[in-house]
Amino acid sequence: MWIANSYAKINLGLHVLERLPTGYHSIETGFCFIEWNDRFEVNESNSYDLTLSNPSIPIDERNLITQAYNAFDRYIGLTNHYSFNVKKNIPAGAGLGGGSSNAALTLRILNKLEKTGLSSDELIDLSRDLGADIPFFVKGKPGLGTGLGNEIEPMDIQPDGWILTVYPDFESSTAEAYQQCEPNPNPEFSIKRILTEEELEEWRYLLQNDLEPPVIARNHLIGNIKDQLYDFGAAYSAMSGSGSSVFGIFEQDFVAIQAYESFHKLGFATNLTKPGFTPDHGIYLKEV
Ligand SMILES: C[C@](O)(CO)[C@H](O)COP(=O)(O)OP(=O)(O)OC[C@H]1O[C@@H](n2ccc(N)nc2=O)[C@H](O)[C@@H]1O
Ligand SMILES: Nc1ncnc2c1ncn2[C@@H]1O[C@H](COP(=O)(O)OP(=O)(O)OP(=O)(O)O)[C@@H](O)[C@H]1O
Known part of the structure; x- marks a missing residue:
């Protein structure tokens, strides 16, 4: 069994600069981590399976873990399948990016277990339709988010408090x-x-x-x-x-x-x- 922690973020300031014709917004924000985390247990399995400790979060295609898993399979191809058992501690819809963090960790886990050796930029590329917060979590370092919040410049901004x-x-x-x-x-x-x-x-x-x-x-x-x-x-x-x-x-x-x-x-x-x-x-x- 493989285990890993999926950490939450907070935004240190957020400027909304422009409302774009797509309905999205160009922003500038500071991202850093907090210790609040979900716990992943992953096993090789005959088919994909997801269990969550929080029953109010959907486990079908709406789940960001499932979406990340499917994106990896679609673009890279999986040789094995895996079951995910996730203890959700980070509250959902809380501005803490819990779902995005889970999606990014799913990509990193598959990259490791499938020995595909993709760079973080390649993982970001295959998650591009899944959500604006995911690139920060894939990079895994505090930093500045620009564009839609998905262009990440790592920077030492983790607060000293x-x-x-x-x-x-x-x-x-x-x-x-x-x-x-x-x-x-x-x-x-x-x-x-x-x-x-x-x-x-x-x-x-x-x-x-x-x-x-x-x-x-x-x-x-x-x-x-x-x-x-x-x-x-x-x-x-x-x-x-x-x-x-x-x-x-x-x-x-x-x-x-x-x-x-x-x-x-x-x-x-x-x-x-x-x-x-x-x-x-x-x-x-x-x-x-
Ligand atoms: C609020 C933040 O969490 C700050 O880090 C993010 O900007 C939102 O990131 P997220 O939840 O991953 O967002 P997405 O899943 O991509 O988008 C959810 C919704 O937020 C709005 N959205 C999101 C990002 C952005 N730059 N402009 C937007 O207007 C859109 O209406 C979109 O339909
Ligand atoms: N693995 C997941 N964990 C948590 N929520 C998920 C997950 N997959 C899908 N969701 C759905 O995503 C929605 C937003 O959850 P999330 O916790 O990521 O929001 P958030 O922290 O407010 O996001 P953000 O700050 O990135 O906008 C929830 O309503 C939830 O049902």
């Missing part, structure tokens, strides 16, 4: 968030400049997520959680991606832990990620 992520217990639609936002083609400062040249203390005045206003207008709890994270002492707080999760970055461990315990006690699903966290992208053979 504790990241507390809070899921408000409802999903948020990505398509709706983009439809309802106000694109701004000329933001005063680029996300790249803020993340690479400004101190964490300055981010709250400079770094914004353009998808936040319409989503918060419909879901006040997201705004309330953001306010509470600042009240607890976060240096920076924002909604991740198209929501619904909110994260706060804390400089002091005891403040972060206090905030974590409070949200946890209130019944929210939460994750606390250490400063400078680096995900383990290994795919390990486990004797059974």
Whole structure:
């Protein structure tokens, strides 16, 4: 049996620059990892099979694991088949890219088990129709996303603070968030400049997520959680991606832990990620 972890992301700022004739949007965003992860167990099998611990996520062709598996089979061809058993810990529709992370890991697993030796750019190429967040997860390093968010420039932007992520217990639609936002083609400062040249203390005045206003207008709890994270002492707080999760970055461990315990006690699903966290992208053979 092979095992591997599928990590979630947060967006450090997101500028929506332009609404394109296709309905998609050109954006600039910073991507980094958090420790929240799903656990994959993979076995060779007579045919493809998928089991998920979360029954509310479909396991048919709508599942991004199935879509990635089929894309790999279509473009490269599989010599063996595999069954996937996934323990879902990352909440779905949460702005944490759980489905995209799963798709990227599926491609990396197949590349390893089938010994196809494809580069990350080749894996990105065969996943091009599956979702804008997938290239970041295939690259596997923090970085800047431009274009549709799918052109990735790896960059050392993993925050040097504790990241507390809070899921408000409802999903948020990505398509709706983009439809309802106000694109701004000329933001005063680029996300790249803020993340690479400004101190964490300055981010709250400079770094914004353009998808936040319409989503918060419909879901006040997201705004309330953001306010509470600042009240607890976060240096920076924002909604991740198209929501619904909110994260706060804390400089002091005891403040972060206090905030974590409070949200946890209130019944929210939460994750606390250490400063400078680096995900383990290994795919390990486990004797059974
Ligand atoms: C919000 C983010 O998660 C931030 O990283 C991404 O931009 C969204 O990435 P994703 O969920 O992989 O998005 P996709 O599955 O490609 O697209 C979902 C929907 O979001 C909208 N969408 C997505 C990306 C983009 N640059 N412009 C868009 O308008 C489109 O309506 C699309 O139908
Ligand atoms: N393997 C998967 N894991 C989680 N969700 C999946 C998966 N495959 C398909 N989905 C579907 O994708 C939808 C979005 O899930 P996901 O968790 O990727 O959203 P998200 O984190 O808001 O995405 P993003 O921030 O990339 O827009 C869910 O409604 C879910 O049903």
